[in-house]
Amino acid sequence: MHDDPMTVIVNDHGFAPQNTRRIAADLPSDFDPEEITSELLQRSCIRITLDSFADGRGFTLAARLRQCGYQGHLRLAGYMLADQYAMARRSGFDDVEIPQDLAARQPERQWLARADWRAHDYQSRLRRPAGPSQQDVECSN
Numbered sequence: 001m002h003d004d005p006m007t008v009i010v011n012d013h014g015f016a017p018q019n020t021r022r023i024a025a026d027l028p029s030d031f032d033p034e035e036i037t038s039e040l041l042q043r044s045c046i047r048i049t050l051d052s053f054a055d056g057r058g059f060t061l062a063a064r065l066r067q068c069g070y071q072g073h074l075r076l077a078g079y080m081l082a083d084q085y086a087m088a089r090r091s092g093f094d095d096v097e098i099p100q101d102l103a104a105r106q107p108e109r110q111w112l113a114r115a116d117w118r119a120h121d122y123q124s125r126l127r128r129p130a131g132p133s134q135q136d137v138e139c140s141n
Contacts, residue, residue: 007077008103010085011095012115015108021073023047029058029078041070047097050078059091066092082110 009016024043029050040046046065048058055078062074076088077097088096098106 006100007097008100009075009095009097010103010108010111012089014112014115015103016095021045021075023075024072027061029055029061031061033061033064036065036068041065041068043072045073045075046070047075047077048093050076050080052078053080053084059087062088062092082106082114085111085114 023045025040025046027046027048029048031048048061050058058076058078062076065074070092073095074093075095075097076093079102080088080096080098085096
């Protein structure tokens with residue numbers, strides 16, 4: 001996944017036309033968060049690579065980098081499902097880089113269906129002021 005022309009960049013607008021961003025640091029998903037340094041936090045673009053769609057450590061690492069103050073561009077690279085795009089964005093990633101064969105199996109429309117990643121955030125729904133739900137109204141009759 002290292003600046004491979006056989007990959008596709010996915011962002012909130014769909015498949016990006018080209019990969020022009022220069023990667024300043026590549027981290028594996030098993031990178032130890034205890035090893036985050038001030039030097040790493042100054043990098044302009046960090047790419048975290050997943051080996052499997054079932055590997056959630058990259059999401060945790062991205063969130064930890066953001067918690068430590070990282071303000072640069074974060075890219076997730078590897079095999080992931082379009083369904084995971086919203087979670088990647090909420091974890092702190094700016095975009096994802098997927099292999100072309102995966103883009104062929106999961107076309108742009110599937111990724112765009114998850115592009116409104118703020119709308120389906122259960123945490124924001126939990127922070128809304130509480131009011132009677134429709135179920136509560138029905139149960140009180």
